[in-house]
Amino acid sequence: MFGFAAVLLGSMAALGIALTVVDLREHRLPNRLVLPLYPLGLGYAAALALGRSSLAPVLGAAASAAVLFGAFYLLYRGGGGLGGGDVKLAGAVGVVSGAHGWEAAIAASVVAVLAGGLCALVLIAVRRAGRRTCIPFGPFLVAGATVAIGWGLLGG
Template identity: 70%
Template sequence: MTGPGLAAALLLLAPMAVIGVALVVIDLRDHRLPNRLVLPLYPLGIAYAAAVAMAHGSVSPLLGAAASGAVVFGASYLLYRGGGGLGGGDVKLAGALGLVTGAHGWEVPVIATVVAVLSGGLFALTLIALRRADRRTRIPFGPFLVGGAVVAVGSALLGG
């Protein structure tokens, strides 16, 4: 990535990072992901994907973002409806992060999802082993979604 597209993409990461930190704090404290913070990630994610597309001189990042956002949202929604432990805020956040991660190719949203699921699962197992939780304990998943996206996008931007 080069030129003004790269600068725009990096500039768009700043407000997304601020929102991400706020969502992590709120979800850890209140077990909620407020729409007033999650929903602005959608236009920011689309703008980010457009900037990545401009930096690459190709429409592929924009198409990848749209496909990834839809697939991640849809899969999360199915887990939510099937009683998979996700809340509605997690579903909306996952879709928004799918837009951002999908701008870097199909591998990046997969990495983000795997990191989120593995780290969230390891956290839950640790709490269970320490007898601080059981199988029915609600654990906020937003921090793990944000962390997975940070790892995956950071790796993509650093050329990993």
């Protein structure tokens, strides 16, 4: 089962890299790259569930996806500077990280928000951006997911 989970993680990593490049260049997260993360993430959660003989990874993935999607949707609707692609990617991050428990999903979100905020502050401090400058958030979501998955795999 580990081989199957590794293949799924590799596929998700490749999509994460592609999303990061596209978002940095074009300030968008295309559906053709974001949406495949949902079935890949569910497959990953199912592989973990089979390996652990427990439904917890699948239930955690589904619940975390719903919570992160909903929270980021509210931020999007509230004018928080997020785009629709960020909302969809947050849901996908919830699927993948939530397979390791709700703590991992929260960690993914916290890492993304803190890293994005720190980057914005640095860019403002060095006068490369202003308060209204759009900064792609997808790379920070991908980084948060990477940290959360690593934490989950190491038994965090």
